[in-house]
Amino acid sequence: DVKVTQSSRYLVKRTGEKVFLECVQDMDHENMFWYRQDPGLGLRLIYFSYDVKMKEKGDIPEGYSVSREKKERFSLILESASTNQTSMYLCASRGGLWRGDGYTFGSGTRLTVV
Amino acid sequence: AQKVTQAQTEISVVEKEDVTLDCVYETRDTTYYLFWYKQPPSGELVFLIRRNSFDEQNEISGRYSWNFQKSTSSFNFTITASQVVDSAVYFCALNNETGAQKLVFGQGTRLTINP
Numbered sequence: 546d547v548k549v550t551q552s553s554r555y556l557v558k559r560t561g562e563k564v565f566l567e568c569v570q571d572m573d574h575e576n577m578f579w580y581r582q583d584p585g586l587g588l589r590l591i592y593f594s595y596d597v598k599m600k601e602k603g604d605i606p607e608g609y610s611v612s613r614e615k616k617e618r619f620s621l622i623l624e625s626a627s628t629n630q631t632s633m634y635l636c637a638s639r640g641g642l643w644r645g646d647g648y649t650f651g652s653g654t655r656l657t658v659v
Numbered sequence: 660a661q662k663v664t665q666a667q668t669e670i671s672v673v674e675k676e677d678v679t680l681d682c683v684y685e686t687r688d689t690t691y692y693l694f695w696y697k698q699p700p701s702g703e704l705v706f707l708i709r710r711n712s713f714d715e716q717n718e719i720s721g722r723y724s725w726n727f728q729k730s731t732s733s734f735n736f737t738i739t740a741s742q743v744v745d746s747a748v749y750f751c752a753l754n755n756e757t758g759a760q761k762l763v764f765g766q767g768t769r770l771t772i773n774p
Contacts, residue, residue, distance in 0.1 A: 576760055585668060587750060588764040603761065635704070639760055648762065650704045 548572075551636050551651035558658050564623040566654050568636030574649075575640060577619035579603075579611065582633040582653070591634075594619055626658045661686045663753050665765035672741055673773050680736040680768050682751030688712075693727065693734045694752040694762065704750070710734065741772045 552567040570577065576595050580588040590603030592611040600611050608630060612620045619638075623630055636651040662685040672678050684693065695707040708718060710727050718725045722739045738745055751765040 578761060580764075585766055587663075587665075587766040588752075588762075590761055590763070593761050633702070637762075647709075647760075648706070653702050 549636055549638050549649045549651040551634075551654050553654050554652065556654055556656045558623075558626050558656065560627060560658055562623075562626045562658075564626045564656070564658075566621040566623075566634055566636075566656070568619045568621070568638075568651055569617050570619075570638040570649065571617065572638060572640055572649065573616065574638040575616070576638060577613065578637040578639075579609075579619065579621045580635045580637065581605065582635055588635060591621065626656075628658050630656065631658045632656060661688075661691075661753055661755065661763045663751050663763055663765035665749075665751055665768050667768045668766070669769045669771070671771040671773060674743060675740050677737060677739050678741050678770065678772075680738075680749050680751075680770065682734045682736065682765060684732050684734065684751070684753050686753060686755065688755040691753060691755045694754075695725065695734075695736050696750045696752065698748040698750065698767075700747070707736075738770075743772045743774055746770060746772045 549570045558564050578593045579591040581591055582588045589605050591605055591609050592603050594600045594613045597613055597616050610622045634654045637648050639648050664683045691712045693710045697705040697707055708725055715727050724737045726735045748767045748769050750767045752762045754760050754762050
C-alpha cells in the first residue's frame with residue numbers, strides 16, 4: 546500500500562529551537578507538499594516541491610524552510626520555533642499516475658512550541 | 660488566484676436528519692478539479708470525491724451526494740439520514756491540475772451528529 550510517513554505524531558519543542566519535521570513517501574512521487582492545519586483556517590500550504598532540490602513557496606512560507614535532497618524525502622524546517630507555529634502539520638505527495646484524488650497524506654505531526 | 664470558502668464553521672444535527680455542507684470556489688482556470696475530504700477525530704484525511712470542471716453531473720454514493728453548479732461556483736455536499744459516524748471535519752478543496760498540482764483547501768466545516 547502507498548504510504549506517506551511523518552516521523553513524529555506529537556512533538557514538543559522550546560521557543561527558539563531549530564525543528565525538523567520529516568516526511569518520507571515510498572511511491573516515487575514527484576510532487577510533495579507541506580500543509581499547516583489550524584481550526585477555522587483549514588489547511589494552508591507552506592511549501593511544495595515538484596522535483597529533487599526544487600521548491601516553491603506556498604501561501605504561508607514565513608518562518609519555514611524546506612529541503613528535498615532525495616525524491617522520497619521532504620523536510621520542513623522551523624529555523625527558530627515560535628509559539629505561533631504550534632499547529633498540526635500535514636505532508637502529502639502526488640505522482641504523475643494516480644487514482645481517485647491522487648494525493649496521499651501523512652497522518653500528521655502535532656507540534657507544540659512552549 | 661484560487662480560493663475555496665466553506666462559510667459554515669460548525670453544524671450540529673440530530674441523527675437521521677439530512678445535512679448539506681456548502682462549498683464555494685473561485686478560480687480563473689477553465690480546467691480544474693474539486694474535492695471533498697473527511698477528517699475524523701483520528702486525524703487522517705479521507706478522500707471522498709473528485710470532480711472535474713467539465714462534469715456537472717450530480718453524484719450519489721450511498722447516503723452521500725454532491726451537487727456541482729458552475730453557474731454559482733458551488734460544490735455542495737449532502738449527507739442523507741446522517742449517522743453519528745459521520746461526525747468529522749469536512750474539507751472542500753480545489754486544484755487546477757497543472758504545474759505542481761497543489762490543493763487549495765477551504766476552512767473546513769465541523770459536523771456533529773447527535774444521537
